[in-house]
Amino acid sequence: xxxxxxxxxxLFPEVIxxxxxLLTFTVKPKELHALxxxxxxxxxxxxxxxxxxIGTDEGEILTVSYLLSSSxxxxxxxxLKTGTPDRENPLLYTVTDLYETAQYNEREVYAMLGIRxxxxxxxxxxxLRDDWKGFPLRKDYDANPDINPVSLESREIxxxxxxxxxxxxxxxxxxxxxxxxxxxxxxxxxxxxxxxxGVMHFRTSLDGETVKKIDVHSGYIHRGIEKLSExxxxxxxxxxxxxxxxxxxxxxxxxxxxxxxKAAEIEVPERAQYIRTIMDELNRIASHLLAWSAQTNxxxxxxxxxxxxxxxxxxxxxxxKVCGGRLIxxxxxxxxxxxxxxxxxxxxxxxxxxxMREKLKEYDRFFSHNVIALGRMKNVGILQIxxxxxxxxxxxxxxASGWSCDVRKHQPYALYDxxxxxxxxxxxxxxxxxxxxxxxxxxESLKIIEQLIDNIPEGDYLAKTKAIIKLPEGEYFQxxxxxxxxxxxxxxxRGEKTPYRLKFRSPSMALVSAMxxxxxxxxxxxxxxxxxxxxxVIPDIDR
Amino acid sequence: xxxxxxPLEFSALNKWIDTTLNEYLPGFWAxxxxxxxxxxxxxxxxxxxxxxxxxxxxxxTAFFQARIxxxxxxxYGIFQSVADVIKILLKEIIPLNRRDKFLFYTAPFFMIAAxxxxxxxxxxxxxxxxxxxxxxxxxVIAVSSLGIIGVLLAGxxxxxxxxxxxxMRSGAQFVSYELSAGFALMTMVILSGTMQFSQIIETQSTxxxxxxxHISSLIAFVIYLISGHAETNRGPFDLPExxxxxxxxxxxxxxxxxxxxxxxxxxxxxxxxxSIAATVFLGxxxxxxxxxxxxxxQVMWYxxxxxxxxxxxxxxxxxxxxxxxxxxxxxxxQLLNLEWKYxxxxxxxxxxxxxxxxxxxxxLTDLFK
Numbered sequence: 001x002x003x004x005x006x007x008x009x010x011l012f013p014e015v016i017x018x019x020x021x022l023l024t025f026t027v028k029p030k031e032l033h034a035l036x037x038x039x040x041x042x043x044x045x046x047x048x049x050x051x052x053x054i055g056t057d058e059g060e061i062l063t064v065s066y067l068l069s070s071s072x073x074x075x076x077x078x079x080l081k082t083g084t085p086d087r088e089n090p091l092l093y094t095v096t097d098l099y100e101t102a103q104y105n106e107r108e109v110y111a112m113l114g115i116r117x118x119x120x121x122x123x124x125x126x127x128l129r130d131d132w133k134g135f136p137l138r139k140d141y142d143a144n145p146d147i148n149p150v151s152l153e154s155r156e157i158x159x160x161x162x163x164x165x166x167x168x169x170x171x172x173x174x175x176x177x178x179x180x181x182x183x184x185x186x187x188x189x190x191x192x193x194x195x196x197x198g199v200m201h202f203r204t205s206l207d208g209e210t211v212k213k214i215d216v217h218s219g220y221i222h223r224g225i226e227k228l229s230e231x232x233x234x235x236x237x238x239x240x241x242x243x244x245x246x247x248x249x250x251x252x253x254x255x256x257x258x259x260x261x262k263a264a265e266i267e268v269p270e271r272a273q274y275i276r277t278i279m280d281e282l283n284r285i286a287s288h289l290l291a292w293s294a295q296t297n298x299x300x301x302x303x304x305x306x307x308x309x310x311x312x313x314x315x316x317x318x319x320x321k322v323c324g325g326r327l328i329x330x331x332x333x334x335x336x337x338x339x340x341x342x343x344x345x346x347x348x349x350x351x352x353x354x355x356m357r358e359k360l361k362e363y364d365r366f367f368s369h370n371v372i373a374l375g376r377m378k379n380v381g382i383l384q385i386x387x388x389x390x391x392x393x394x395x396x397x398x399x400a401s402g403w404s405c406d407v408r409k410h411q412p413y414a415l416y417d418x419x420x421x422x423x424x425x426x427x428x429x430x431x432x433x434x435x436x437x438x439x440x441x442x443x444e445s446l447k448i449i450e451q452l453i454d455n456i457p458e459g460d461y462l463a464k465t466k467a468i469i470k471l472p473e474g475e476y477f478q479x480x481x482x483x484x485x486x487x488x489x490x491x492x493x494r495g496e497k498t499p500y501r502l503k504f505r506s507p508s509m510a511l512v513s514a515m516x517x518x519x520x521x522x523x524x525x526x527x528x529x530x531x532x533x534x535x536x537v538i539p540d541i542d543r
Numbered sequence: 544x545x546x547x548x549x550p551l552e553f554s555a556l557n558k559w560i561d562t563t564l565n566e567y568l569p570g571f572w573a574x575x576x577x578x579x580x581x582x583x584x585x586x587x588x589x590x591x592x593x594x595x596x597x598x599x600x601x602x603x604t605a606f607f608q609a610r611i612x613x614x615x616x617x618x619y620g621i622f623q624s625v626a627d628v629i630k631i632l633l634k635e636i637i638p639l640n641r642r643d644k645f646l647f648y649t650a651p652f653f654m655i656a657a658x659x660x661x662x663x664x665x666x667x668x669x670x671x672x673x674x675x676x677x678x679x680x681x682x683v684i685a686v687s688s689l690g691i692i693g694v695l696l697a698g699x700x701x702x703x704x705x706x707x708x709x710x711m712r713s714g715a716q717f718v719s720y721e722l723s724a725g726f727a728l729m730t731m732v733i734l735s736g737t738m739q740f741s742q743i744i745e746t747q748s749t750x751x752x753x754x755x756x757h758i759s760s761l762i763a764f765v766i767y768l769i770s771g772h773a774e775t776n777r778g779p780f781d782l783p784e785x786x787x788x789x790x791x792x793x794x795x796x797x798x799x800x801x802x803x804x805x806x807x808x809x810x811x812x813x814x815x816x817x818s819i820a821a822t823v824f825l826g827x828x829x830x831x832x833x834x835x836x837x838x839x840x841q842v843m844w845y846x847x848x849x850x851x852x853x854x855x856x857x858x859x860x861x862x863x864x865x866x867x868x869x870x871x872x873x874x875x876x877q878l879l880n881l882e883w884k885y886x887x888x889x890x891x892x893x894x895x896x897x898x899x900x901x902x903x904x905x906x907l908t909d910l911f912k
Contacts, residue, residue, distance in 0.1 A: 187704045194790060209708070209875055300778055300872025306608040366869075372779055373871050524708070525874050528788045 004042060004078075011038060020474070022067075024079040032082045033093045036066070039080070040098050045070040047078065049389050050095070051479070053105035054490055055113040056501045057138045061085045062115055064092060067477065067490075071389040071403060075410040077477065084115070087138075091164065091172070094120040101392035104216075104513045112137040112226075118172060122161040122179075127219035127542060129155075136227050137501075157203070159186075159215070179215050180205050191220045195298050195528045198538025200512070202527075209523045214516040222542040229502040234260050234469045235334055237502060241489075242328040244504060245540035247287040248482040249325075250279050252504075253332040258413060259478035259489045260334050263471040269460040272336030277415045278349070278452050279322070279331055280480075281445040285356065286315040287483035288396075288438040288445075291535040295435060296367055298532030299376050304367045311359050318348050334469060336462035349453050353446050360439060368436070377432035381518045381530035384429060391514040395485025395507055396441060397534050399425045400433035407481040419451045431533035438535070470497050484508055484535060504543055508536035547840060551847035554670045581673050589662055589811060594624035596810045600864060607868045631806075636799035639702065646700035651797070651804035653693030658808045658815060660686045665818050666740050668828045668849030679740040680732060683819060684725050687774075690808065691717040694783065697805070698793040709792025712875055713783035716773060719882040720780075723770035726890040730763040730897045731756070731823045734906065740822060747826040749834040755907045759897040764824045766886055766893070771816035772863055773878070775809065779870035782878060817859035821852065825859075828852040 001023060008015055008025060012035055016026040027035050039047040052067035063083035070076055084090045094117040096103045106117045107126035114135040116123055124130065133147050159179040166172055180186060184205035190196040201217035225244070229237040241256045242249035254276055261268055293308025316326040323331045323339045331337050367373055383393065388401040398405045406423045408416040424440040426433040471493035479488040485507030492501040511534045519527045560580070564573040598613070598621065605612025613620030639647070661683050666672035676682050691714060698710020734756045735743045743752075753760045773780040784792030794805045821827060828848035832840040873881070900906055 185704070187708075195788065206708075209712075296871065300781065301870065302778075303608050303868045304871075306610065310609055367871075370870065372873055372877075375877055376871060376874060523874055523876065525782070525788050525872070 003044070004039075007042070008035065008038065011035075022077055022079045022475075022477070024081060026081045029082050029084055029092050032080070033095060036068075036080065036095050036098055039068060039078070045073055045076060048099075049074060050099035050101050050105075050392055051077065051486065052477075052488060052490060052503065052505045053102055053109065054501070054503045055109035055115060055137065056492060057113060058083065059139065062087065062090050062113055062138075064109060064115065065475075066095065071405075073410070074405050074407070079475075087114075090115040091118055092116075093118050096120050098390075099392070100387070100390040100517075101510055101513060104509060111135070114138065116164055118164045118166050121163065122177075123163055124161045127222045129219075130158075136224060141227075157217075159203070179203075180213060184212065189527070191217075195531065196538070197294060197531065197536060199542075200536075200538045202515070204524070204527070206524060209525075211519050211522055211524055211527050214519055214527075216512060216516065218512070218538070218541050220542065221539060223539075225543045226502055226504065229499060231498060233497045234471070234499070237499070238333065239328075239330065241504070242330060243539060244506065244543060245482060245484060245487070245508060245537045246327055247290055247537055248283055248484065248487070249327065250276075250283040250329045250331060251480050251482040252487055253329075254280055254414070255478050255480040255482075255487055255489045257332045257334050258480070259476050259491055260469065260471065262478065263474070263476045263491065263493065264334075264465075264469055266335050266463055266465055268336055269463055270457050271340075271459045272461045272463070273414050274452055274456045275337050275341055275461060276332060277419075278449055278456075279319075279329070279337075280414070281448050282315050282318065282349070283329070284483045285442050285445050286312050286319075288442050289315075291438055291483070291532075292363070292435070295529070295532035295535070296373075298528045299373060301367065301370075301373070304363070307359070307363070307366070311356060314352055314355070318345070318352070321345070321348070333462065335465040336460070338462070340461045341456070346453050346456070349449060353450055356442065356446060360442060363439060368439070374432065376526070376529055377430065377435055377533070378428075379430050380522060380526050381431045381533060382429045383514060383518050387514065387517060391517070392510040393485070393514050394510065395481070395483070396424070396437040397434050397511060398485060399423065400437045401429045402427035405486070407479050407486055411479060413478075413480060415452065416448075419448045421445075421448050431530055434533040434535075468497050470495060471499075479505075482507055484511065484537065484540070506540040506543065508538070508540035511536040512541060547844035549669070549844055549847070551845075552669050553849075557670050585659075585663055585673060588667075589659060590628075590807075592814055593807045593810045594628060596814060596860070597627065598624045599860075600810075603861065603864050604868055607865075628803075631803040632800060634799040636801055639796055641702045642796065643700035643702070646696045647796075648801065650693045650697035650700060651801045651808075653696065654690050654808040655693075655804045657687060657689035657693065658811045660689075661815050662811060664740070665815065666744060666822060666827055666852075667818075668847065668852055671828075671849060672740065675739060675741045677737075677739045679743075680728050680738045680819075680823070683815075684721070684728065687812075687815065688717070688721050690812070693805075693808075694793050697797065701793070701796040703796055705789045705791075706793050706795050709783045709789045709795070713776065713793060715875070716776075716780065716782060716878060719879060720770040720773040723766055723882060723886045723890055724774060726887075726894060727763040727767035727770065728819070728823060730759060730890075730894050733894065733897050733901055734760065735823075736901075740827070743823060744827040744829050747829050749832050750908050751824065751826040751829075751831075753824040756897060756900060757907060759893055759900055760824065762889065762893045763897070764820070766890055767820055767824070768859070768862070770882070770886065771820060772866065773882075775812045775816055775863075777809070777813065777863065778867040779872050780878065781867075781872060782875055813860060813863060814856065817856045817863065818852070820859055821855035825855045826851075827855075 005017055012031055018024045047068040047070055049069045049071045050066060051069050054065045056063050061083040063081055066080040068078050068080055092115055094106055104126055106120050109115050111125035111128040112135060134141050160176050161179055163175045163177050186203055186205045189204050190201040191199045199220040203215040205212045225240045238253055238256060241252040244252050289308045289312040293305040296304035319329055320326050321342050323329060383401045385401045385403050388398045388403050394405045404423055404425055409423050421444045424437050426437055473493055473495045476491045479486050487507055488505030490503040491499050494500045519530055564576055602612045613623035616622040616626045663673050664679055664683055694713045695710050698706040731752055732738055734752055735746050737743060753764050776783050794802055828851050830843035830851050832843055
């Protein structure tokens, strides 16, 4: 770290270096790309993994923050910041050439804050319509519904994208590029389609049955959660997290609770930690079971789908008995959990563990070695490890490319540093590796639960907190390993009872952003199958 | 063979109708009325078999999938299909804006007519065959391939890209697998020495074809089951309507009765494929007999021929359902690979083997004469 600081000071004397909770570099827009490149190529720990890209309206200036980490050691985070005082036509330089995941994130920043990025290959708005008036995350945004009325008219999709480029003379030129070629046979997969796992829209150009290019349109169910949160107190924002990736509802909420707890220095009782960890793992099993089922269904095996649902049902019943919720669990609150576990909780969970192990064997016999299933999954949808890092594809999908990126191992939270479990890593990089990774992770989750279930300590399950929680001024990050990958919460507080800026880092967005890359040249049926193996959830993207 | 007592056959009823009509009416009118009666009987059987199949499939599928299946309409949901038929008759046929109207409405009729015409040639039991062509198998192969025209027209005229892809897949698939199915049947024609269904059944009176031609027959049987399964567009070969990719493939835009026609034809095709397989390989309506064991054979003959027929067909349909609900879907290139690189060459060699068997007298009946 000291080495890195020296290097940066010697190369960029104007950079402001602060050591807060994170090492923070604040840089002028002109130097951003050069500094990012230095960090990207830094010898010992190359900062080649862009975890977050956050746009904020700081009042005077519009800032963009990059939370960088290293693929070799995802436990280290550094923060890179830049900003522009120009509110009329804010322009910054892109880092897309270094981090592919920046592309969609920058497009989102454009939609939300109006900052456009020079050299980004496609500068359309993400999540919002092209004709949306105003930039919602700016503090002076006018939310009057008359300005952006709900339109019932069908709109023509125009397949062109604006691009801002810097030419050799350093001049900035605006261009329009065509996304598809002239005679492409384009089909719309989604927004209403059985296999897009939500309201996702892939405009796909085909050559016969082969996918030539995919253009992702998202935002059909965008709810403006980040904007809404800015007017709500911290306890009020909690329930939004369950509605992001509804399949890992408990883990998402765990992240936000932990973030607030850390900032407000609230001690969480031991018993609550145990309950949270067990519930997280049960939630992960339920999510992986659904992912397994959905993937088999995408490949055309309806029976396997229903088998997965059958086992998931048992977990949902346990959830229902714990707190009344099945999908949206509403269990975590700031300071602990809302309800204590019910008396037979341990018995039910302990009965579930051998049952699920038995069923895992059944899945193995029924589907994992089926000759057609193997043909549809092996060597299909190859995601190279460099691409996984560049697109920030984490979770079972990232680990199937051979990248160790489990937050539970690298930045342990709750009780994960006290339990024994393996991080499942495969190097085959294909759909089948992702498929097997999920089944193996179910087994690991069962192991974690087994170690914890008998040792739940007596005591409080909820710490006493103040009626109104105010966080001290500062920026707070918290990552958790959700079932799809790294889920993160970023809170910028100005000492108020409401967050100044709340940002959720969605794992599904990274998964979807890699889809055009890994589906290129595959058959259309494999496109569906690969989508199933990536296991994205759309509300997670359309925050 | 005819010496055995057959108390439950329809032969007597048929003969009685024939003689009574001829007694009271001039020859032409007697034949005319008989034709009408046969037509009505076939149409009724067509609809009823489809309804039974739909119910049976839903129940068996539910059993495979740890579900209950239909259980609301009548005891165990046995009237579910009736309710479904009434519903589909009452549903609106939704017109599309930019479809080719004539072709759009013609397509379902191609499907239903093709399967109806094939259905007419099937021997359901002793004296229960409407037309007994001397080129029966040839006729069945020819007529059943008309159905693909309906699929292609449906996909083309719907003005929907999903339907179009589904139809094109279907075209490629059907043309390929028709070849295998045809060759597999030809192998058996070599063994039987005839294309007429009644004679094919007759030759199997003491030894079913699947045993008679041993190795070669078994290969042909498996190939016929695979390619027949593929011809009916059912999983793992359901690419034309792959619901997770193409929503519903070629019949996405159809509703009401025109959709019902596709649905009906799909189920009947499954039945037709199974009944041809049963007739050609498993002796059709012929009971299981062993030459020389007269007592045993008599017992077998007490079971009427149509029960034998539907029993064999039911077994084959169960096999087909089992496969459908266990396997994921193939991809189009894998599907065509399977046919052109594996099934077809095996099939051609198999025909030669069968010729050799027949010529050198190595079939079971020859060996144990």
